[in-house]
Amino acid sequence: MASGWFETVAEAQRRARRRLPRSVYGALVAGSERGLTTDDNTAAFSELGFAPHVAGLSGDRDLTTSVMGQQLSMPVLISPTGVQAVHPDGEVAVARAAAARGVAMGLSSFASKSVEDVAAANPQTFFQMYWVGSRDVLVQRMERARKAGVVGLIMTLDWSFSHGRDWGSPAIPERIDLRAALKFGPECVVRPRWLYDFVRSGKIPDLTTPNLASPGEAAPTFFGAYGEWMQTPLPTWDDVAWLREQWNGPFMLKGVMRVDDARRAVDAGVTAISVSNHGGNNLDGTPAPIRALPAVVDAVGGQVEVLLDGGVRRGGDVVKALALGARAVLIGRAYLWGLAANGQAGVENVLDILRGGIDSAVLGLGRRSVGELTPDDVLVPAGFTRALGASEHA
Numbered sequence: 001m002a003s004g005w006f007e008t009v010a011e012a013q014r015r016a017r018r019r020l021p022r023s024v025y026g027a028l029v030a031g032s033e034r035g036l037t038t039d040d041n042t043a044a045f046s047e048l049g050f051a052p053h054v055a056g057l058s059g060d061r062d063l064t065t066s067v068m069g070q071q072l073s074m075p076v077l078i079s080p081t082g083v084q085a086v087h088p089d090g091e092v093a094v095a096r097a098a099a100a101r102g103v104a105m106g107l108s109s110f111a112s113k114s115v116e117d118v119a120a121a122n123p124q125t126f127f128q129m130y131w132v133g134s135r136d137v138l139v140q141r142m143e144r145a146r147k148a149g150v151v152g153l154i155m156t157l158d159w160s161f162s163h164g165r166d167w168g169s170p171a172i173p174e175r176i177d178l179r180a181a182l183k184f185g186p187e188c189v190v191r192p193r194w195l196y197d198f199v200r201s202g203k204i205p206d207l208t209t210p211n212l213a214s215p216g217e218a219a220p221t222f223f224g225a226y227g228e229w230m231q232t233p234l235p236t237w238d239d240v241a242w243l244r245e246q247w248n249g250p251f252m253l254k255g256v257m258r259v260d261d262a263r264r265a266v267d268a269g270v271t272a273i274s275v276s277n278h279g280g281n282n283l284d285g286t287p288a289p290i291r292a293l294p295a296v297v298d299a300v301g302g303q304v305e306v307l308l309d310g311g312v313r314r315g316g317d318v319v320k321a322l323a324l325g326a327r328a329v330l331i332g333r334a335y336l337w338g339l340a341a342n343g344q345a346g347v348e349n350v351l352d353i354l355r356g357g358i359d360s361a362v363l364g365l366g367r368r369s370v371g372e373l374t375p376d377d378v379l380v381p382a383g384f385t386r387a388l389g390a391s392e393h394a
């Protein structure tokens with residue numbers, strides 16, 4: 001086995017914990033308040049069982065699918081995650097790994113690498129936007145992404161600026177200067193391999209957001225951009241429809257949990273939605289997306305592509321989501337652990353683990369392709385699902 005290879009996403013997370021400075025690791029763990037939602041995102045998958053066959057299984061299995069017009073080697077996409085000092089190559093390494101494995105890349109507008117560099121590394125890149133700044137500025141950002149060659153837009157709406165975690169939020173500096181170096185130096189020097197990667201690359205952890213820069217201006221810092229976001233009036237459904245119209249191409253709304261919101265998203269003309277609670281980083285107490293998925297699929301699955309993200313750590317989780325109606329899933333922390341553990345190779349390793357797990361589950365369930373999975377393939381305990389907002393338009 002190649003050096004640095006790991007067997008499971010859980011092992012990648014253990015290595016990330018050992019390798020990253022405490023603050024950087026804490027920023028990836030994230031979550032909010034009590035962590036009820038972050039915990040439920042993974043726990044809910046454990047409550048679902050499989051109903052495997054033993055003979056008559058297919059020796060040849062097709063894991064491919066398409067999402068928003070993109071052909072994928074398996075039903076997994078990289079979910080956009082904001083600026084992270086995880087690895088010097090950051091999102092470019094993730095995009096390369098995804099391209100090497102035939103998987104589409106979601107790039108956050110709060111990322112530390114430019115949309116031009118990331119789209120060059122993976123031609124199947126979707127650019128993610130929040131509602132930050134004026135309409136003119138939003139169009140400017142979108143046009144820059146279009147010029148860079150991105151194949152679709154992801155609009156993320158589920159953010160309610162909740163602060164505070166019972167296990168403590170990591171301190172993150174505004175920028176890396178002498179003061180930050182003195183403050184964070186001690187936790188970095190005890191993580192020599194992480195530090196060595198940055199020293200060798202000649203880079204310092206980048207805490208700016210180049211994709212939010214105004215033309216001809218320097219990239220704002222993460223906190224500068226976050227401040228602008230907090231000042232921006234909150235979007236209405238008309239704003240969503242307006243943004244969707246400006247883009248005029250594949251468009252996903254990420255963060256939908258309720259049936260009534262899913263219907264409004266359809267009315268706004270989106271191509272896809274992702275049933276998601278932002279990986280538990282938003283309103284704590286929101287149930288796991290896998291609980292909300294079946295009702296959303298029932299309501300709008302015939303009109304838009306329905307994806308899911310939150311809590312996916314193994315191929316079996318992907319198969320459970322597909323059996324309950326998702327077209328594909330997006331992954332967040334799983335690839336961040338891989339990136340932290342072993343750079344681009346670590347992300348490829350995580351994608352290989354998921355592919356192996358998807359294939360095993362499809363084999364055991366006696367299916368020939370991921371498209372054949374149905375709710376009969378999983379055991380759903382009584383009271384598992386949550387039909388959020390279903391009564392309002394029933």
Ligand SMILES: Cc1cc2nc3c(=O)[nH]c(=O)nc-3n(C[C@H](O)[C@H](O)[C@H](O)COP(=O)(O)O)c2cc1C
Binds near residue numbers: 027082083156
């Ligand atoms: C550290 C971190 C940063 C994130 N930043 C963003 C972001 O900038 N934009 C976005 O749409 N979602 C963001 N998310 C949410 C992810 O796209 C995704 O919804 C979530 O991570 C899925 O849950 P999982 O981590 O359990 O797979 C972030 C998640 C994490 C953990």
